[in-house]
Amino acid sequence: MSTAVVQERVRECVNDVVAAPLRITAGGSWLDAGRPVRDAEPISLAGDDAIVEYVPGDLTLTARAGASLAEIARVTSAHGQWLALDPFGAAAGTLGATIATGSAGPLAHAFGTPRDNVLGIEAVTGTGDVVRAGGRVVKNVAGFDLTRLFTGAWGTLAVITEATVRLRARPERDETIALALPSSDAMEAWLAKLRALPFSALALELLNSSLSRALGLGERAMLLARLGGNASSVRAQLEAMRALGDATPAPESTWRALAEIEPAGAAVARMSAPPSRLHALWARLAHLDAGSYAHASVGRGIVRCIHRASASTPVSPWLAHITHSEGTHIFERLPESAWGTVPARTNDPLSRAVRAAFDPRRVLNPGILGDIS
Amino acid sequence: MLARPSELATYSSDGLPGYRLRPRLAVFPTTKQQLIDVVRLLAREQTPFVARGAGTGLSAGALASGEAVVVGLNRLNKIISIDPVNRLAVVEPGAVNVTLTRAAGAHGLHYAPDPSSQTACTIGGNVAENSGGPHCLKYGVTLNHVIALEVILASGEIITLGNASGEVDGYDLLGAFIGSEGCFGVALEVTVKLTPNPQGVRTMLADFMSIDAGARATSAIIAAGILPAALEMMDGPTIRAVEASIYAAGYPADADAVLLIELDGLDAGLDADVHLVEQHCLAAGARTVRIAANEEERARLWQGRKKAFGAMGRIAPDLVVQDAVIPRTKLPDVLREIATIAARWQIQVCNVFHAGDGNLHPNIGYDSRNADESRRVGMAMRDIMNACVNAGGTITGEHGIGLDKLEYMPLIFSPESLAAQCALRDAFDPERRANPGKVVPVHSCREWRGA
Numbered sequence: 001m002s003t004a005v006v007q008e009r010v011r012e013c014v015n016d017v018v019a020a021p022l023r024i025t026a027g028g029s030w031l032d033a034g035r036p037v038r039d040a041e042p043i044s045l046a047g048d049d050a051i052v053e054y055v056p057g058d059l060t061l062t063a064r065a066g067a068s069l070a071e072i073a074r075v076t077s078a079h080g081q082w083l084a085l086d087p088f089g090a091a092a093g094t095l096g097a098t099i100a101t102g103s104a105g106p107l108a109h110a111f112g113t114p115r116d117n118v119l120g121i122e123a124v125t126g127t128g129d130v131v132r133a134g135g136r137v138v139k140n141v142a143g144f145d146l147t148r149l150f151t152g153a154w155g156t157l158a159v160i161t162e163a164t165v166r167l168r169a170r171p172e173r174d175e176t177i178a179l180a181l182p183s184s185d186a187m188e189a190w191l192a193k194l195r196a197l198p199f200s201a202l203a204l205e206l207l208n209s210s211l212s213r214a215l216g217l218g219e220r221a222m223l224l225a226r227l228g229g230n231a232s233s234v235r236a237q238l239e240a241m242r243a244l245g246d247a248t249p250a251p252e253s254t255w256r257a258l259a260e261i262e263p264a265g266a267a268v269a270r271m272s273a274p275p276s277r278l279h280a281l282w283a284r285l286a287h288l289d290a291g292s293y294a295h296a297s298v299g300r301g302i303v304r305c306i307h308r309a310s311a312s313t314p315v316s317p318w319l320a321h322i323t324h325s326e327g328t329h330i331f332e333r334l335p336e337s338a339w340g341t342v343p344a345r346t347n348d349p350l351s352r353a354v355r356a357a358f359d360p361r362r363v364l365n366p367g368i369l370g371d372i373s
Numbered sequence: 374m375l376a377r378p379s380e381l382a383t384y385s386s387d388g389l390p391g392y393r394l395r396p397r398l399a400v401f402p403t404t405k406q407q408l409i410d411v412v413r414l415l416a417r418e419q420t421p422f423v424a425r426g427a428g429t430g431l432s433a434g435a436l437a438s439g440e441a442v443v444v445g446l447n448r449l450n451k452i453i454s455i456d457p458v459n460r461l462a463v464v465e466p467g468a469v470n471v472t473l474t475r476a477a478g479a480h481g482l483h484y485a486p487d488p489s490s491q492t493a494c495t496i497g498g499n500v501a502e503n504s505g506g507p508h509c510l511k512y513g514v515t516l517n518h519v520i521a522l523e524v525i526l527a528s529g530e531i532i533t534l535g536n537a538s539g540e541v542d543g544y545d546l547l548g549a550f551i552g553s554e555g556c557f558g559v560a561l562e563v564t565v566k567l568t569p570n571p572q573g574v575r576t577m578l579a580d581f582m583s584i585d586a587g588a589r590a591t592s593a594i595i596a597a598g599i600l601p602a603a604l605e606m607m608d609g610p611t612i613r614a615v616e617a618s619i620y621a622a623g624y625p626a627d628a629d630a631v632l633l634i635e636l637d638g639l640d641a642g643l644d645a646d647v648h649l650v651e652q653h654c655l656a657a658g659a660r661t662v663r664i665a666a667n668e669e670e671r672a673r674l675w676q677g678r679k680k681a682f683g684a685m686g687r688i689a690p691d692l693v694v695q696d697a698v699i700p701r702t703k704l705p706d707v708l709r710e711i712a713t714i715a716a717r718w719q720i721q722v723c724n725v726f727h728a729g730d731g732n733l734h735p736n737i738g739y740d741s742r743n744a745d746e747s748r749r750v751g752m753a754m755r756d757i758m759n760a761c762v763n764a765g766g767t768i769t770g771e772h773g774i775g776l777d778k779l780e781y782m783p784l785i786f787s788p789e790s791l792a793a794q795c796a797l798r799d800a801f802d803p804e805r806r807a808n809p810g811k812v813v814p815v816h817s818c819r820e821w822r823g824a
Contacts, residue, residue, distance in 0.1 A: 055700060055702055056596065057592055057595065057596045057701065057702040058700040058701050058702050058731075059595065059596075059701075060700070080598060081598070102545075112513075112517060115516075115545055115548055116513065116516075116517055125793060129789040129792070129793060130787075130789060131787075131789055131790045131793045132786065132787065132790050133790065133793075135698075135766070135767045135785065136700065136765055137698040137699065137700055137731055137765070137766050137767050137770070138698070138701075138730050138731065139505060139509070139514065139698050139727075139730045139731070139732050139770040139771065140698060140767045140769075140770060141502065141503045141552050141769050141770060141771055141772070141773055141774075142767050142768050142769050142774060142778075142782070142785060142786075143774065143782065143786060143790075143791070143794050143812060143813065144549065144552075144553055144556070144557075144794040144797050144798060144812065144813070145503075145516075145548055145549050145551070145552050145553070146549075146790075146793060146794060146797065148516070148545045148548025148549055148551075149544065149545060149546075149548070149549045149797060151545060151548070152544070152545050153544055153545075157544075168598075168600075169597070169598025169599075169600070170598070171598075172598075192458075198569070198572040198639060199572075199638065199639045229638075229639070229642055230642045230645050230646065231642070231645075232641045232642040232645055233638070233639050233641050233642025233643075233645075234642075235641065236639055236640075236641030236642065237639065270540060271539075272538075272539030272540040273538060273539055274456075274459040274461075274537075274538050274539070275458075275459055276458040276459050300540075301539065302539075302540060327538075327539055328536060328538070328539030328540050328541075328542070330540055330542050345542040345543055346542060346543030346544060348532070348543075350526075350532060350546060350800060350801065351543055351544050351546065353800040354544055354546070354797065354800045356800075357796040357797065357799065357800050358793070358796065369543065372543075
């Protein structure tokens with residue numbers, strides 16, 4: 001769907017030609033994330049998936065919002081490069097959805113989240129205006145930063161139609177290892193040692209035992225580490241990791257399997273705290289239910305809990321445990337009925353003013369962020 | 374508080390020549406509560422104001438005129454806390470950049486953004502400008518290092534943006550605030566990430582007989598997937614200015630370009646990357662590639678780069694430092710075009726810049742008392758901006774728009790895009806009293822269409 005068509009659709013809503021607001025979609029695989037959007041007409045960016053410009057020497061790529069992460073990976077890997085964003089979910093997920101939801105995965109440990117990797121955006125605001133923010137170069141402070149504003153706004157300010165992202169060279173070596181975690185009373189000191197290593201891994205992710213088992217890594221809770229660099233650097237990194245436990249090689253495909261592990265209908269929440277408190281957060285959250293999955297980013301201090309509902313494990317005790325815990329909690333997916341029981345966090349006056357400025361008629365994804373939208 | 378014209382002279386300009394505006398008053402709160410009281414008083418009096426740090430900005434962004442009051446933050450310079458375990462620091466907005474890095478040094482940490490003015494500029498100013506610096510090629514700009522801000526809006530309301538102890542939900546208002554050039558509010562406290570000092574550092578100097586060769590070496594290194602901590606270029610006129618000054622760094626005075634390249638990280642593997650960089654430089658035509666043998670030599674190589682502006686300042690009464698970014702593959706073309714522009718307007722351009730990012734800094738020395746020369750400098754600046762925009766670039770990479778680049782904003786943004794930027798500003802400061810008249814041309818701030 002071209003930008004002009006998106007603009008036309010938004011203007012129809014704004015001018016009351018059509019009554020129903022818009023539900024922005026593309027790949028369709030992430031539609032159960034976020035609060036429910038009710039009584040809206042879908043506006044799909046699927047098919048508007050061209051790679052608009054890719055100059056490998058500049059390490060930047062511009063693509064339409066409907067381009068899938070898998071396609072971007074295919075095109076860039078031919079030049080030894082990648083978009084270092086690996087959000088949880090299917091590889092068919094689109095660039096637009098990744099940016100709109102601010103989704104990131106294990107690689108955020110080294111490369112940050114979409115806000116750190118998006119250089120520019122073209123979008124249609126809820127007033128029906130086509131806006132370009134940022135640019136196609138890697139450094140840019142011209143004007144107020146609408147790129148950051150639209151990134152992670154869940155489509156409630158503008159429909160992202162195109163984006164330019166920063167690429168990185170794939171490291172010469174990219175090796176994944178798994179290490180068994182120590183007992184829970186040794187975790188604090190062990191994590192401190194891990195954080196103090198004199199290099200930055202590409203990713204450091206804790207896995208609870210259910211998840212280790214599901215990924216074919218054995219019966220114990222594990223650390224999954226991804227190390228990158230040239231040959232001698234990776235050799236030294238592996239040696240340093242072995243000082244922390246028995247390291248066994250794991251296939252790179254483990255990361256993709258982890259990204260796609262959550263079953264349809266699972267409830268997913270993220271809890272975060274300063275990295276120095278991760279051991280406490282992990283102890284509390286790693287085993288909320290028999291069989292539920294949990295994993296955690298060591299560098300970012302985020303535990304992600306995946307609850308698989310069944311007759312013996314209903315969602316409400318899980319939910320109550322999370323909402324009553326300390327720390328910051330963010331819900332990704334919940335059964336529709338459960339959303340009403342968790343407070344919307346984006347409801348401060350400034351956010352309301354921003355929403356009112358960019359989508360005064362609330363025609364874009366109304367409800368997805370709660371009261372504000 | 375300063376009110377006499379003679380006292381206000383210091384606050385009538387910043388690091389960019391050619392602009393002088395006198396504020397009505399300048400006030401210098403010494404505590405956070407005083408700053409809050411001042412902003413609330415200004416709100417009651419409906420008075421516009423301009424927050425100002427060290428005044429090292431290069432876009433005339435911290436100037437105030439008419440009724441506007443300068444709120445100087447340089448006395449709010451405390452480092453409030455350092456958390457070495459979580460690698461965080463909380464500072465007041467007037468804390469000087471390098472002071473934080475020095476304080477963090479005791480823990481083997483540093484604050485990564487390192488603008489050339491880091492010995493004077495403040496963290497609050499860095500937040501306002503989203504400052505970069507040579508090492509942001511690898512480590513990112515201010516945006517990537519600030520995780521929370523306590524802010525007082527122009528209305529006097531105090532809000533927290535971001536989250537110092539976990540993930541952030543909702544709109545990225547922290548990201549929107551960083552780089553808003555003082556138009557969205559005043560930072561009361563800034564929480565930043567600290568970065569571990571690298572285990573090993575190698576600093577190299579490659580010299581070339583043409584700018585073109587240096588630009589090609591830069592493109593080759595980036596395209597090869599090596600990510601240096603810094604990759605800086607200086608052209609012949611800059612080299613000679615540095616070498617003739619007290620900051621002489623031992624650059625070959627007959628070279629037409631040098632690249633200052635720094636690699637850092639784990640000791641293991643560093644020399645392999647040094648060797649690769651050396652090969653790319655030699656293949657592009659480098660005469661010699663020198664590797665600093667010790668910390669003293671490394672510091673000397675960097676001094677030439679960091680003090681290049683000072684060295685050029687000795688040559689002409691005034692120096693205007695330009696700032697633009699282009700796609701890195703366009704470096705050879707655009708540098709050639711800048712040379713043509715310099716010849717056309719009969720001016721001397723010195724190029725000293727962050728080549729790895731494609732962030733150009735053409736510097737023009739001139740005498741602002743000479744009206745004809747000033748006019749030619751202005752025309753050359755405009756042509757350089759156009760050349761960068763035509764190459765797919767942007768009009769500022771780290772110095773900001775301020776007053777100086779307002780006229781160029783329509784070159785890269787449509788009226789709708791500029792109006793949307795105004796709408797964002799209005800959400801933070803509906804009365805437009807914080808740093809009025811900066812960043813977005815006033816005529817672009819038509820009534821946002823709405824519905």
